[in-house]
Amino acid sequence: MSLEFQDNRVIVKEALKSAGIAFIHEACGELQARTQRNSRVDTGQTKGSYEYVVDESKCEGKIGSNLENAIWEEFGTGEYALKGNGRKGAWYVPVDNYTGSKKPTYNGKVMIVYGKNGKKFYKTNGKKPNRPMNNAFTALKSKLIKRYGDILRSKIGR
Numbered sequence: 001m002s003l004e005f006q007d008n009r010v011i012v013k014e015a016l017k018s019a020g021i022a023f024i025h026e027a028c029g030e031l032q033a034r035t036q037r038n039s040r041v042d043t044g045q046t047k048g049s050y051e052y053v054v055d056e057s058k059c060e061g062k063i064g065s066n067l068e069n070a071i072w073e074e075f076g077t078g079e080y081a082l083k084g085n086g087r088k089g090a091w092y093v094p095v096d097n098y099t100g101s102k103k104p105t106y107n108g109k110v111m112i113v114y115g116k117n118g119k120k121f122y123k124t125n126g127k128k129p130n131r132p133m134n135n136a137f138t139a140l141k142s143k144l145i146k147r148y149g150d151i152l153r154s155k156i157g158r
Helices: 009-038 068-075 132-156
Strands: 051-055 060-064 091-094 112-114 120-124
Touching: 009 051, 009 060, 009 132, 068 132
Parallel strands: none
Antiparallel strands: 051 060, 091 120, 112 120
C-alpha cells in the first residue's frame, strides 16, 4: 500500500489572497457608498469626497476624505465634540467666502455679526457629529463578515 502526498499550500495561499483582495475591494466600495449616503448635504462637497484605496500587496483598504469638514462631520466640534474635548462657548466664523446653499445658522436663526472693516461673521457653538463612517461600519459589519465567508467559499470551495 502506497501513500501519495500532494502539497497544495501554494494553491490554497493564492486562493486565500485572491479572496481577501476581492473582499477588500467589495467591502471598501460598500462602506464608501454607505458613508456617502449617511453624509449631511449642503453643497455635496464632503459627501462626494469620500474615496477608498486598496493596497493589494498588504491586503489592506483605506476609506476616507481629504476634506477637513469630514473630520468635523465624524467627530463634531466645539461643545458638541464627540469626546467632550471641543472648544467651550460660542465663537465667530467669517462668512465672506461662504459657498453653502443655506445661510449659516446658530440655533436655527441666522446670526450674522458685522465686525471691523465690514466683515461678516456668524456665531456658533460647534457642529454636532453625524458619524457617517462609524454608522456605515456599524450597519454593514455583520453583512460584510458574512460576505467574506461567501467569497472564501467561492474561491476555495467547500
